[in-house]
Amino acid sequence: MKNQRENEENILGAKISELLKKFGEIILEDVEIEVDELELIIQPGSTIPIIKAAKAVEVLKKELAKEEFKKPIMEWTGKVVEVKIGATKSDGGTRDRSFVIGGETLPAFYMFEGLMPHPPVIAMDVFDMKISLPKCIKMHFADVMDDPAEWAKRCVEKYGAEMINLHLVSTDPYIKDTPPSEAARVVEEVLQAVKVPLCVGGSGDPVKDVKVFKKVVDVTEGERILLNSLNLDMKLEDIAEYLKNKDTVIIAFTPMDLDKARELNRKLYDYISKDRIVMDTNIAGIGYGLEYGFTVMERARIAALKGDTELQHPIVAGVTNAWAAREAWIKMDPFWGPREIRGPAWETITGLTALLAGADYFMMMHPTSIKTMKEIISALLEGSEGKSEDVLDWVSAKLG
Amino acid sequence: MAFAVRLVNMETKLEKCTPLLEEAKYKKNYEKLKEMLTPPVKEIELRSDKKVVVLGGEYVLHRHELTYINPPPIAIDVDDTMSKEEIIKRINFAENFKYTYIGRELTLDLIAVRSVSNDPEQFKKTVGFVASNTSFPLILCTLNPKVMETGLSALPDGKPLAYAATKDNWSDMLDIAKKYEVPLAVFSPGDLNMLVSLAKTMLDNGVKEIALDPGTFVGASGLKSTINAFTMLRWKACNEDYELAGYPLIGTPITAWKMIDGDAQTKAWWELITASMLILRYTDLLIMHSLEGWSYLPLVMLRFNIYTDPRKPVAVEPGLRIIGNPNEMSPVMLTGNFALTYYIVSGDIEAGKVDCYLLLADTEGIAIECAVPGRKLLPDNVADLIKSTGIEKMVKHRILIIPGKAARLSGDIEDATGWKVLVGPLDSKDIPNFIEEKWTPEKIKELMES
Numbered sequence: 120m121k122n123q124r125e126n127e128e129n130i131l132g133a134k135i136s137e138l139l140k141k142f143g144e145i146i147l148e149d150v151e152i153e154v155d156e157l158e159l160i161i162q163p164g165s166t167i168p169i170i171k172a173a174k175a176v177e178v179l180k181k182e183l184a185k186e187e188f189k190k191p192i193m194e195w196t197g198k199v200v201e202v203k204i205g206a207t208k209s210d211g212g213t214r215d216r217s218f219v220i221g222g223e224t225l226p227a228f229y230m231f232e233g234l235m236p237h238p239p240v241i242a243m244d245v246f247d248m249k250i251s252l253p254k255c256i257k258m259h260f261a262d263v264m265d266d267p268a269e270w271a272k273r274c275v276e277k278y279g280a281e282m283i284n285l286h287l288v289s290t291d292p293y294i295k296d297t298p299p300s301e302a303a304r305v306v307e308e309v310l311q312a313v314k315v316p317l318c319v320g321g322s323g324d325p326v327k328d329v330k331v332f333k334k335v336v337d338v339t340e341g342e343r344i345l346l347n348s349l350n351l352d353m354k355l356e357d358i359a360e361y362l363k364n365k366d367t368v369i370i371a372f373t374p375m376d377l378d379k380a381r382e383l384n385r386k387l388y389d390y391i392s393k394d395r396i397v398m399d400t401n402i403a404g405i406g407y408g409l410e411y412g413f414t415v416m417e418r419a420r421i422a423a424l425k426g427d428t429e430l431q432h433p434i435v436a437g438v439t440n441a442w443a444a445r446e447a448w449i450k451m452d453p454f455w456g457p458r459e460i461r462g463p464a465w466e467t468i469t470g471l472t473a474l475l476a477g478a479d480y481f482m483m484m485h486p487t488s489i490k491t492m493k494e495i496i497s498a499l500l501e502g503s504e505g506k507s508e509d510v511l512d513w514v515s516a517k518l519g
Numbered sequence: 520m521a522f523a524v525r526l527v528n529m530e531t532k533l534e535k536c537t538p539l540l541e542e543a544k545y546k547k548n549y550e551k552l553k554e555m556l557t558p559p560v561k562e563i564e565l566r567s568d569k570k571v572v573v574l575g576g577e578y579v580l581h582r583h584e585l586t587y588i589n590p591p592p593i594a595i596d597v598d599d600t601m602s603k604e605e606i607i608k609r610i611n612f613a614e615n616f617k618y619t620y621i622g623r624e625l626t627l628d629l630i631a632v633r634s635v636s637n638d639p640e641q642f643k644k645t646v647g648f649v650a651s652n653t654s655f656p657l658i659l660c661t662l663n664p665k666v667m668e669t670g671l672s673a674l675p676d677g678k679p680l681a682y683a684a685t686k687d688n689w690s691d692m693l694d695i696a697k698k699y700e701v702p703l704a705v706f707s708p709g710d711l712n713m714l715v716s717l718a719k720t721m722l723d724n725g726v727k728e729i730a731l732d733p734g735t736f737v738g739a740s741g742l743k744s745t746i747n748a749f750t751m752l753r754w755k756a757c758n759e760d761y762e763l764a765g766y767p768l769i770g771t772p773i774t775a776w777k778m779i780d781g782d783a784q785t786k787a788w789w790e791l792i793t794a795s796m797l798i799l800r801y802t803d804l805l806i807m808h809s810l811e812g813w814s815y816l817p818l819v820m821l822r823f824n825i826y827t828d829p830r831k832p833v834a835v836e837p838g839l840r841i842i843g844n845p846n847e848m849s850p851v852m853l854t855g856n857f858a859l860t861y862y863i864v865s866g867d868i869e870a871g872k873v874d875c876y877l878l879l880a881d882t883e884g885i886a887i888e889c890a891v892p893g894r895k896l897l898p899d900n901v902a903d904l905i906k907s908t909g910i911e912k913m914v915k916h917r918i919l920i921i922p923g924k925a926a927r928l929s930g931d932i933e934d935a936t937g938w939k940v941l942v943g944p945l946d947s948k949d950i951p952n953f954i955e956e957k958w959t960p961e962k963i964k965e966l967m968e969s
């Protein structure tokens with residue numbers, strides 16, 4: 120290599136000398152020459168060579184500009200209502216703690232302006248019957264799926280669930296049609312088994328849910344549970360009227376439609392105070408309509424902060440919907456990796472999408488996803504500022 | 520007028536209006552329009568001799584304000600201490616990565632070549648080797664100007680991104696970027712004052728194509744700074760016309776491989792998590808290290824979703840689709856017109872070799888599970904669909920198989936259409952088995968007579 124280079128230089132030197140002899144002057148265009156590299160052997164008697172660098176690289180004296188980055192200028196006029204879920208002894212309930220969600224005056228994680236007043240709550244789903252679940256979730260709960268109370272305990276004690284979402288799916292007339300009184304008994308069992316606040320959901324049948332909810336509200340009086348959910352298909356004058364003087368907090372569900380979200384909230388305001396309403400604007404998993412859920416949620420929150428009073432409620436995200444995506448649970452070609460990791464990735468990223476759009480309350484299932492969500496929330500709310508030296512040399516680092 | 524509307528909606532480019540460019544009298548108009556339509560986040564083009572990749576070109580902070588324009592390209596790294604086999608393996612992974620989602624092919628986009636050796640000749644050789652083995656445009660990564668220059672000299676064609684100018688090397692990098700006419704990244708982790716100062720220096724000295732990297736910190740030691748920096752920069756560009764923030768943002772989740780302790784899977788996991796958050800928070804480019812399909816699959820789908828134009832539902836035409844060679848006793852199935860629903864259901868039916876008629880109801884591009892509670896799947900519309908498609912003349916039976924997730928509507932659909940409803944499986948992958956078990960001459964007869 121070195122020999123070759125020297126050789127080239129000799130040839131070049133010889134060529135230049137030859138040209139000089141012929142023309143007396145040569146112009147080198149578009150080259151840079153370091154002076155100590157240039158060695159010309161001038162033959163005695165030859166004309167004095169004139170070397171002009173016609174378009175040599177200009178060496179300007181440059182200075183580094185001094186520019187200050189000024190924080191964004193923003194003004195938000197609205198505030199999300201604060202909603203308290205769960206009642207401790209001092210509030211007349213039996214929970215170990217309660218949670219307040221909402222209260223934001225800024226879009227999600229604008230930490231340069233201020234932190235969230237209340238960190239988001241991560242709750243885990245429990246069902247009142249054995250249902251079909253992706254293998255990698257089932258493996259964590261297979262032995263307790265016949266017993267909702269034990270299932271709830273597992274979520275709290277082993278996986279750090281801050282709240283439990285108990286779904287009374289068996290009350291669905293098309294599934295088991297469990298009567299309201301029996302469903303309410305399961306709720307009581309779960310209340311006994313765990314001391315975290317409880318969220319209780321129905322089957323989605325608008326007629327049956329009204330009957331089930333009334334019973335559930337009766338047996339949970341004083342606990343300030345979260346009821347999942349009231350929607351526009353229900354006879355609101357019946358169920359909302361029933362809830363009027365209870366302490367229950369309710370989720371107002373609408374299917375990715377802000378006009379409907381406002382309409383439902385307006386209807387509910389006739390019965391229920393604002394600080395007892397949270398919204399579920401509906402979220403879907405990656406590849407299954409995530410963009411609709413993301414944008415509706417983000418729009419709802421931005422509108423609330425700009426002063427739309429009908430949308431100033433904390434937001435619930437049903438992150439478990441991520442598992443509707445087949446890529447989360449089917450066996451695929453080995454290129455795509457094991458579903459045991461694809462699944463939690465799907466749920467986690469769906470959760471992060473809702474987190475950055477403004478959600479306050481997360482319904483989740485996979486232990487790894489829950490752990491990661493908590494770590495991200497804590498990194499954002501309590502983490503330190505980045506240090507240049509931690510990343511500056513990524514370019515030249517040998518990575519595993 | 521139609522052109523103007525499309526122009527305002529960012530659906531076409533000004534240059535498509537050729538008289539503006541060709542006729543001298545329009546020159547002023549062209550320049551004025553050009554300025555009005557220039558996005559607050561400038562666009563940068565990277566090229567190989569085969570491909571062009573665009574970064575930036577964004578107009579809005581929030582997707583719902585208009586739409587996001589250019590999905591952030593994803594680069595996979597190679598370095599100059601890797602063996603040729605290793606480099607080829609990584610290039611092949613990037614080039615062969617393809618996932619078909621609602622009829623589109625989702626792919627990776629770029630190769631980032633890093634100088635780990637810090638040896639100019641070694642880097643030059645590696646860049647040459649990579650360029651001759653990939654169709655993707657490149658990013659050349661080194662903070663050493665000498666190394667950068669030899670790397671660029673190995674690329675006579677194409678236009679790579681030079682990464683990066685910092686507070687220490689900016690003067691030489693500036694000269695190099697000008698000499699080779701390549702876009703230049705400015706990198707100032709954790710220091711936005713320095714980042715915009717470097718950006719201004721480049722612009723003042725004639726480097727017009729720049730991209731900004733405020734540093735990607737992973738986890739508890741700095742994720743907060745990263746999310747703040749990306750959010751503030753994009754806010755300033757879109758909402759305050761702050762020119763120095765108006766350049767593509769570079770996210771480097773690859774730093775997870777440095778910052779996170781643990782095994783390769785843990786590092787790849789945090790790289791993915793960080794990358795997904797950066798897609799949601801305005802990055803215009805991602806540089807990654809992992810070679811795991813499970814990492815890039817959710818990422819390319821998330822990117823596709825977020826960069827879908829919110830003004831247009833992802834829908835297919837409602838109506839009748841004929842699958843296989845159905846006859847007058849073949850099943851008639853119903854689903855919605857959300858593009859994904861259609862591609863999955865028809866794919867499952869085809870894979871199971873079921874000959875049938877598939878009716879797509881107009882659910883306004885919403886999936887069945889949302890269309891049912893959202894009242895987008897209406898029994899009366901199903902009745903109209905049956906009439907308008909002429910399916911009644913194609914089959915002798917009057918049995919409609921509806922999605923399991925629409926079971927609640929079975930009674931109403933029977934009332935509205937006069938057809939018998941058979942509730943199908945919850946997931947379309949079970950359709951072939953379902954048909955085999957439930958679509959027998961005896962069962963059809965039984966249903967028709969009930």
